[in-house]
Amino acid sequence: MSRPRVHITEECLREGMQIESVTISTQDKLELLHALSRTGLGHIVVGAFVSPRYTPQMADIDALVSRLEPVPGVRYSALALNQRGRERMAAWMPPLSGTGEPPSTLCHMCDTFVRRNSNLSRDQEIASWPQTIADAVAAGAERAGIGLGAVFGSNFEGRFELEPAFSLLADQHRLWEQAQVPVDTVWLGDPMGWCTPDRVKELIEGISRRWPGITHIYLHLHDSRGLALVCTYAAVEALDDRYDLYLDSTAGGIGGCPYCGNGRATGLAPTEDLVNLLEQMGITTGIDLGRLINAVWLLEEMIGRPSFGRVSKAGPPPTGEDRYDANLPVIETFAEARHFALGAAVTDASKRPWRTPIPTPTHRQEPRG
DSSP: OOOOEEEEEEOIIIIIGGGSOTTSOHHHHHHHHHHHHTTTOSEEEEEEEOOTTTOGGGTTHHHHHHTOOOOTTOEEEEEEOSHHHHHHHHTTTTTBOOOSOOOBOOEESOHHHHHHHHSOOHHHHHHTHHHHHHHHHHTTOSOEEEEEESOSEETTTEEOOHHHHHHHHHHHHHHHHHTTOOEEEEEEEETTOOOOHHHHHHHHHHHHHHOTTOOEEEEEEBOTTSOHHHHHHHHHHHOOTTOEEEEEEBGGGOOOOTTSSOGGGOOBOBHHHHHHHHHHTTOOOOOOHHHHHHHHHHHHHHHTSOOSOSHHHHOSOOOGGGSOOTTOOOOOSHHHHTHHHHOGGGSOTTOOOSSSOOOOOSOOOOOOO
């Protein structure tokens, strides 16, 4: 089956930490960053160069980057929302680099969210498009992107229909076309978790029909209502090998914007669950799921509570020599469930209520190739 090339961007240190306690130390963040760097992830966002007045959790971003030990093959980037932030970030290039995205225009469907999140109006976002395009042309841009935030709905304004979204994307595409810069990228954000698989599929297929030159699709889907993974599946199924699909996720599924109204209940898809989904679909990620689960356990120690991911609790589907022993003791707790990685030492070996030992299965189906 023809499928898109899938790229994962790990947002735990940015999207995740921005909603967590300011007491988490730089050393703890650094340890987590280095653990994530050793998993095979190709792109990690390390934080944001923003005002500590509004996001105090990012106050130590310079100290964190100064102590980063880059792993070859991993691209490290950060978020900057204004010129001051971009100047601060430029001082750390390298080890930081760009996100790989082209210059882009963007606006949000929800005016209320923009005002709460950025002290701007949606009209101001739209008014910035000509200058963004002029700057890109002056810099010799050879490709461009268009984008929408809060594309599916808002906790403040309700559900958004897709036709207005297509109209706003068309307005952006037309301006780039007039500037003779080809558009090959679209960014679609859902900060308040209103995505549903049917509408993700409809939006992506509509974009593909209207603008066949767009072959890079970026999705930033929040998991407020538990639908980010199934929406990811819908996106994968809607695309073929002409496309690159870029997915934002966070280890443990933590994260959330403090201006959305749901706080820490608004995470992204857990990276470990996303990796498992893709691998089970036959899409190779190059990510070591065992190392990623260890990083999630480290994260949970840092934040002092369980994260939202499932694979970090139950482990990946056991195959080959990793299949469970037929006489594994009764497993009841989350701690005991970690036997998949930690072995029998974490189980209650006395709880085996069957009267006689259960024979080891003589026929075990191999995983599909």
